[in-house]
Amino acid sequence: MYETDQETNLFLVKRAKKGSTEAFAELYEQIYIDLYRFALYTMGHKQDAEDAVSETVIAAYENLPQLRNEKAFHAWIFKILVNICNKKLRQKVERPIEERPEESEHPDYAQAYDVKNAFQELSEEEREIVGLTVFGGYTSLELGQMLGINSNTVRSKRSRALDKLSKKLKF
Incomplete structure (x- = not known):
């Protein structure tokens, strides 16, 4: 089963590199939740996390033809997300500390x-x-x-x- 998933992902990455928006959309659907969770915990705010994931997806889509190792797609897109989150955190202006939410x-x-x-x-x-x-x-x-x-x-x-x-x- 795992090999089949890997083969399917590799096939999707190759198709996406050739310009298939449908293949890229499938890859995005598979990884979105993990990207969002990472961004939310890194950024600390829902809107910042959503922005970081959006920027990541755009950057990944635009730069996908330059991806050398199709098997490394997930690591590659996470690295893009890490870089975007780190950049945003460095640029972030001080925000008032949010009060603890109601439990x-x-x-x-x-x-x-x-x-x-x-x-x-x-x-x-x-x-x-x-x-x-x-x-x-x-x-x-x-x-x-x-x-x-x-x-x-x-x-x-x-x-x-x-x-x-x-x-x-x-x-």
């Missing part, structure tokens, strides 16, 4: 809010490593290749970042 409608909302805030307190590199692991499903080896660092370094940085999150959340 009455969604009892798990407060916990999600705490997790999102703790995630925001990680360094840019830590957010990238944890986010791509959690939302992108990438291994240490894949992340090392994407980020240009040793896979053992990825593992140790991820471990430290998760320890920080754990301490902040007191799990």
